[in-house]
Amino acid sequence: MKSRTALLKEIAEFLNEETETYSMLDGALKRLVEGTDFSTGWIFFIDDEGSHQLISDYRLPDALEQNDCHYMTAGPCWCVSRYHQGKLTKASNIITCSRIVKANRQHPDGTADITHHATVPLQSGQERFGLLNVAAPHKTSYSEDELELLESVAFQIGSAIKRIFLTEREREIALTNERNRLARDLHDSVNQMLFSLRLTAHAAAANTKDDRAKSAFEIIEATSQSAVNEMRALIWQLKPIGLEQGLAHAIHQYADVLNLNVTMHINGLIQLDNKEETVVFRIAQEALNNIKKHAGTAEVEITINQLTAFSLTIKDNGKGFAVQSAKQLPTHGLANMRQRAESIGGMLFITSSMDTGTVVTFTLQEG
Numbered sequence: 001m002k003s004r005t006a007l008l009k010e011i012a013e014f015l016n017e018e019t020e021t022y023s024m025l026d027g028a029l030k031r032l033v034e035g036t037d038f039s040t041g042w043i044f045f046i047d048d049e050g051s052h053q054l055i056s057d058y059r060l061p062d063a064l065e066q067n068d069c070h071y072m073t074a075g076p077c078w079c080v081s082r083y084h085q086g087k088l089t090k091a092s093n094i095i096t097c098s099r100i101v102k103a104n105r106q107h108p109d110g111t112a113d114i115t116h117h118a119t120v121p122l123q124s125g126q127e128r129f130g131l132l133n134v135a136a137p138h139k140t141s142y143s144e145d146e147l148e149l150l151e152s153v154a155f156q157i158g159s160a161i162k163r164i165f166l167t168e169r170e171r172e173i174a175l176t177n178e179r180n181r182l183a184r185d186l187h188d189s190v191n192q193m194l195f196s197l198r199l200t201a202h203a204a205a206a207n208t209k210d211d212r213a214k215s216a217f218e219i220i221e222a223t224s225q226s227a228v229n230e231m232r233a234l235i236w237q238l239k240p241i242g243l244e245q246g247l248a249h250a251i252h253q254y255a256d257v258l259n260l261n262v263t264m265h266i267n268g269l270i271q272l273d274n275k276e277e278t279v280v281f282r283i284a285q286e287a288l289n290n291i292k293k294h295a296g297t298a299e300v301e302i303t304i305n306q307l308t309a310f311s312l313t314i315k316d317n318g319k320g321f322a323v324q325s326a327k328q329l330p331t332h333g334l335a336n337m338r339q340r341a342e343s344i345g346g347m348l349f350i351t352s353s354m355d356t357g358t359v360v361t362f363t364l365q366e367g
Helices: 004-017 021-034 062-073 078-084 098-106 144-207 211-238 247-257 274-295 332-343
Strands: 040-046 052-058 092-094 117-124 127-135 261-268 299-306 310-316 347-352 358-364
Touching: 004 021, 004 144, 021 040, 021 052, 021 127, 021 144, 040 078, 052 062, 052 127, 062 098, 078 092, 078 127, 117 144, 127 144, 144 211, 247 261, 247 274, 247 299, 274 299, 274 310, 274 332, 274 358, 332 347
Parallel strands: 261 299
Antiparallel strands: 040 052, 040 127, 092 117, 117 127, 299 310, 310 358, 347 358
């Protein structure tokens, strides 16, 4: 076991070098557990609705890892509820943890003698992120020194989360500005040149009587038109076009660019802020790209609902694919969609099987 000062110094040095949230949480938790008498730890992120997500864990007992950490992810518990109510504001002993109790009932030999845990909020100023939890075998209460250590580590982690979030936001703004600049440049230069080339080839083909020349000009015209279409799709990738006229319009317009036939259903009044609208459009864009590339169908059904919560469903009856599990998506693009969804507190569900098509559903609860 390291001294408190040495451990806090080690964790602080590690956090100062980290730029990615998940690896930062995993590394800080690992150092905390290995540098103390705690045997395990886990971190929940908790949203404004009180829903929690197991974001990091280290050396969880076997019982708590059963069925993709079912006991840690399913249902409410005292510490998450108290946190959501604003009544859990400092490091505290949890007298009885319902998650550990349930796991112990089903797997009495699999909890590594863990019965109680300590918990502390992760926050930076007035901004709250979730809970840091730690436990040790045969321990029903944690000392003031241990709780003070947790407070210090939680303060370090909370500050690191805030720093990374701010850095990511600045990077996102810079990236958006650069994408907009590239989109303008491509539209004003390359796209216009390709369009002019297509018109010139068309006129030349109409005015020549030489069959070979006519055929060559027609090939140039067709190739130029294909390049124009590709350029338009690329510009759409860089900068969402048509969002100022509404999300449904922009999605439908992008589907037209891809030559997909969309049946659109809209229920309720769509009310999203600018960031949410852009993220939802990017998710739809990726889903439509996947249909164009892989589904083997041009028919798409899209449903947008916002009667209470917001939801977007994109369905095709194409080739489909085998989804191994919710955490094992077959392409980088699908993983990006899930990351985009989580970036605004939403959830993405993908259901598919071979030869039966794919359904992509995004949901976002009211803030």
